[in-house]
Structure formats: structure tokens, C-alpha cells
Amino acid sequence: MSSIDLKKIYLNFFEGKGHKIIPSAPVIPENDPTVLFNTAGMQPLVPYLKGLPHPEGTRLADVQKCFRTNDLEEVGDKTHHTFFEMLGNWSLGDYFKEESIAWSFELLTKYLNIPVERLAVTVFKGNELVPADEEAANLWLEQGILKDRIAYLGVDDNWWPNMELTGPCGSDTEIFYWRSDEAVPDKFDPENENWVEIWNNVFMQYMHNPDGTFTPLEKKNVDTGMGVERVVAVLEGQTDNYKSSIWTDIIAKIEEVSGKKYDDEKYTTAIRIIADHLRAIVMLLGDDAKITPSNKDQGYVLRRLIRRTIRYARTLDINIDSDWDSQIANIVINQYKEYYTELDRNKDFIIESLKNEKVKFNRTLEKGLREFEKITKTIQGTEIDKDTAFKLYDTYGFPIELTEELAKEQGFTVDMDGFKAKFEEHQAKSRAGSEQKFKGGLASSGEMETKYHTATHLLNAALKKVLGEHVHQRGSNITAERMRFDFAHGEKMTDEEKKKAEDLVNEYISMAIPVERLEMPKEEAVKMGAECEFIERYPDIVTVYKIGDVSLEICGGPHVSNTSELGHFVIKKEESSSSGVRRIKAVLE
Ligand code: SER
Numbered sequence: 001m002s003s004i005d006l007k008k009i010y011l012n013f014f015e016g017k018g019h020k021i022i023p024s025a026p027v028i029p030e031n032d033p034t035v036l037f038n039t040a041g042m043q044p045l046v047p048y049l050k051g052l053p054h055p056e057g058t059r060l061a062d063v064q065k066c067f068r069t070n071d072l073e074e075v076g077d078k079t080h081h082t083f084f085e086m087l088g089n090w091s092l093g094d095y096f097k098e099e100s101i102a103w104s105f106e107l108l109t110k111y112l113n114i115p116v117e118r119l120a121v122t123v124f125k126g127n128e129l130v131p132a133d134e135e136a137a138n139l140w141l142e143q144g145i146l147k148d149r150i151a152y153l154g155v156d157d158n159w160w161p162n163m164e165l166t167g168p169c170g171s172d173t174e175i176f177y178w179r180s181d182e183a184v185p186d187k188f189d190p191e192n193e194n195w196v197e198i199w200n201n202v203f204m205q206y207m208h209n210p211d212g213t214f215t216p217l218e219k220k221n222v223d224t225g226m227g228v229e230r231v232v233a234v235l236e237g238q239t240d241n242y243k244s245s246i247w248t249d250i251i252a253k254i255e256e257v258s259g260k261k262y263d264d265e266k267y268t269t270a271i272r273i274i275a276d277h278l279r280a281i282v283m284l285l286g287d288d289a290k291i292t293p294s295n296k297d298q299g300y301v302l303r304r305l306i307r308r309t310i311r312y313a314r315t316l317d318i319n320i321d322s323d324w325d326s327q328i329a330n331i332v333i334n335q336y337k338e339y340y341t342e343l344d345r346n347k348d349f350i351i352e353s354l355k356n357e358k359v360k361f362n363r364t365l366e367k368g369l370r371e372f373e374k375i376t377k378t379i380q381g382t383e384i385d386k387d388t389a390f391k392l393y394d395t396y397g398f399p400i401e402l403t404e405e406l407a408k409e410q411g412f413t414v415d416m417d418g419f420k421a422k423f424e425e426h427q428a429k430s431r432a433g434s435e436q437k438f439k440g441g442l443a444s445s446g447e448m449e450t451k452y453h454t455a456t457h458l459l460n461a462a463l464k465k466v467l468g469e470h471v472h473q474r475g476s477n478i479t480a481e482r483m484r485f486d487f488a489h490g491e492k493m494t495d496e497e498k499k500k501a502e503d504l505v506n507e508y509i510s511m512a513i514p515v516e517r518l519e520m521p522k523e524e525a526v527k528m529g530a531e532c533e534f535i536e537r538y539p540d541i542v543t544v545y546k547i548g549d550v551s552l553e554i555c556g557g558p559h560v561s562n563t564s565e566l567g568h569f570v571i572k573k574e575e576s577s578s579s580g581v582r583r584i585k586a587v588l589e
Helices: 003-016 043-049 097-111 134-143 228-235 248-258 265-286 297-315 324-336 347-378 386-394 400-409 416-438 447-467 495-510 522-527
Strands: 059-067 083-092 119-124 150-153 167-178 195-208 214-227 473-478 483-488 515-521 541-547 551-554 569-578 581-588
Touching: 003 059, 003 083, 003 097, 003 228, 043 059, 043 083, 043 167, 043 214, 059 265, 083 097, 083 228, 083 265, 097 134, 097 167, 097 195, 097 214, 119 134, 134 150, 134 167, 167 214, 195 228, 214 228, 248 265, 248 324, 265 297, 265 324, 265 347, 297 324, 297 347, 324 347, 347 386, 347 400, 386 400, 386 416, 400 416, 447 473, 447 483, 447 495, 447 541, 447 551, 447 569, 447 581, 495 569, 515 522, 522 541
Parallel strands: 119 150
Antiparallel strands: 059 083, 083 214, 119 167, 167 195, 195 214, 473 483, 483 581, 515 541, 541 551, 569 581
């Protein structure tokens, strides 16, 4: 079954069950600078899962473009992908377990023709908060899943997203498929690798609050996710994802331009990396955000992907100057444009941007190679020191693996530990730099600016109280004269809401609350429920400002030491900043 067929069948099926098919959100989240990429189908829907009414109603389905870069180095094996697609259907306070389970079963067995004998499920075994999900187990039994094919697992497996993260959450039921030719065992053992998870149905019924408590969501939701690459491979009987029909044309083209074969083990990894990365590059460049390769954020990820692609293309002796990259990009565009129409619209931009970065890097790559030759001629001993390796990385854009590989070919080693230490130091510096930048140039704060910084924390807390927990900071800008604060909220604030928020901030000021500065590992801060605007951009150890029970935020500072120092807070204006984001201008008098 091709991925196009799978997507059609899935979306038609849920349309038939009253769902509105919504387009994929971009890979680069709109109005959510807290993350660089959309990493799951439900991510763009979080505000609606928390209770905001969705304009398309209470039953939604889509295929979402997803991007994960935390394990870029893993790409090259059988299962990892930088870009992938996720099918999902959602109930926003509409249907719950009964329909969700019945429909999953119907789609899998009647439309995807999976024999029921090949299916097994896990359900939540219960904890102090929620009892075992006998309801889900019974619903599966009613559908014809045998008792031995139902496993009860704990929070590590059957709770989404996990017990640490705040936000909407709940227990889930996961559906597994037996992919081996061996006889299907009667008893389901989730540890047996022949059982592959194909679908996850989350029954969201709690809000995990920043103070650690779980409160029932006003409306119960269903959030399901099915990874397209895995399911297509499984349905086509492949254990190597790259052998599924999704990759056939892309890999055939790489074989053609390189003259190398995928099945030749010497080349398999490089071909997988080129295939994965070029598809991801096309999807990233194809977004209407029109990002280009750069040294920060998404642009940096894009640059790394393109450089890695070229480096691996060279190992296959591909003629880098030829148009091999556009040829493969065109295949990807054609394969995906039906669902992601922006790819067609942005086609020239994709091809041109890819080509420009390729030409640019190839030029420095050649200079770097000459530099490398010089180094090896003059080197004392057999080790390339950390400073030289870092220069090759920093000045010539050499990924460290390239330096290592070139060194090896000529009988040298590289001081990898030294390089890593230097690299991390450099990363920490640039991360600290962005922390400063994103908090509005705090380093140069004067007395008034410092007061305004603290006022943004109080306003953030007040808005949460007045408008709801969905409020999060989306930006701020501070001068000695005023503050501007952008936050996620779908509607214009009423005069009454503005007044309430203003009064609340003034109340916090009059309470004379001490402002404490804490330092802790980032994970711990997240666990404590600290607010933050750009979690990925902070170093591992973060500064957290605690204002009594009112506010806890990761922030570079500086802040006043007591809220009483702020004076009187006045909201001057409330307006739209961009879709789903409001802006408040306020002063301290
Ligand atoms: N959010 C769940 C997942 O990503 C179901 O969509 O698995």
C-alpha cells in the first residue's frame, strides 16, 4: 500500500465519521516560537485540546508534516527519519473511548485489511491517579481482540505525553501489528520486536498543572497518531523503512546519479542519509516561512542537513556540480505536492536555495581540503589538534566526521575529546547569546528596564489567571519608557478582562513579594512547571525567577528584588500581534 493510498483511505474514513479534514500545519510552527519544529500531529492543536473552540468543529483529522532533529546522527539506520508524516484524528470534547476504539478497529481490519489475528493492544494498568483502563480493554474485547492479546502497561508506556510534562494529558491505548512471517503467538508480548506499534490513541482527560497537580479537563479529548513511514513499511512487509514504496523513486534516482547500489552494504548508509536529508530539506524549504540556510535556529538545521548531504554525496562520487540535487528534490516535490500544495508554489525557491548552499559549501569545502593538505604536510606527530579541527569546522564548515574521515585516510587521528569540549563551549556561548537576545538584550538593562522585566512576569501570571492557562509569552520588547508583551490568546480582550489583569498586577505589586533568583538544570525547571518562551534555546543550567506563588519563569534576568519596587502598572493598549497572538503595551507610573 502506497503512502498516498494510506492517506486517502485514512482521511476518507474519518471524513465519513463526521471529521473535518484540516490541512497540515507548517513544519515551522506559526505563532509558537517555543519550539523550532512541529514534532507531532497534535502539536499545532494544543490550544484546542486545552479548550479553545476550533473553527472547524469538534471532529478533526489530518496528515501533519513533522520534523525531529534530536537524533540526526541516528539517521542512516533502518527506522530513523528527520522528516515524517503523521496521520491523526481528534475529538475535541466530542466522542471518547467507545467510538475511537471501534473506528480504529474498523479502519485497520476493514479498510486496511489487516487480519484481526495480527493485532494486539496495550491499555493503561492504572496508578494512584487513574484506575486501570478496563473500559478500553472491554471495548477491544467487544471488537474481537482476544484477552491474551491485551497487555496492561504503566505510565512509561501508556500515558501521553509523560508524567513530567505539563499540559493536557491522559492514558492511551496502543495498537500493535505482527509483522513477521512466523506464526503469530497467542499471547501478546510487547517486548517481542515483531510486534510493531502502529497507532496510538490518547484519551486526554487531565490537565497537568505547573504546580504538579492533575485536574480533570473540562472536556475530554481523543488524540490519535499514526506514523506513515512505519505503517507503510509494515503493510508492505518491509523491516527496513527505506525499502518501502515511499522511498523507491528517491533511492532509484540516487542510484542513478551515483552509479552505486542501495543493496551494496558499503553504500546503504550514505544513500539512506542522502534520501532522508533531501526529503527533509525540501519540506523545510517548502514551508511558506521561506527560511534559508543560516547559523541559527531552523536555518542552522537546514544548513547542517545540506552540508551533510553533500559530504555523503561525495562519498558516493556524485558529481556535486551537476544538478543531481534538483533532480532528487523534484521527485520529492512531485511525490508530496498533492497534500502539501506549498511545495509546488515554492518550488523555485526550494531548488534555488538548495543549489546556492550547495555551491557555497562546495567552494569552502575545496578551500578546506587545500587547508587540510597544508596541515597534514606541516603537522608534528600524528594527531590533528582541537584548534585545527575546530577551525576546519568553524571557517570551512567541515562537519567533524569529515575531518575525522579525511584524517584517517592519511594515517592521522583527531583530538575528538578536545574538539567536543571546544565545540560545546562554543555552543554554550551562542546559546547564552540567544538567551540574551530573546529576552530583549537584558545585559544592558537600566533601572527602568529591570522593573519592566519583572512586570512582564507579573503580567504573564495575571493573564493566565484572567484568560486561562493557554496564555504563554510569545515575545516581549522593553525600553526604559514602556513594555510590550505578546502572548498566545485567540480573542480580543474585553475591557473587563484588561481591567482585571491590570488590577491583579497591581495587587502583586502591593503584596511586596520577594523575587528569588534560582539556578537549576533545565529539566528540573521544566518539571517544576517553570514558564519559558524558548525551551530549546536555553543552556542546560538555567536561571529561574520565582515570585512567591505568583510566578516561576526561566529567564536570564535581571529583575528587581521585590515587587514593591515597581510602582503603578497601567495597560495602555491591547491589540492583535499576529493570528492567535495578542499584544499588550503597558507602562509603570
Ligand atoms: N500525541 C500522540 C502521539 O504523538 C498521539 O497522536 O503519539
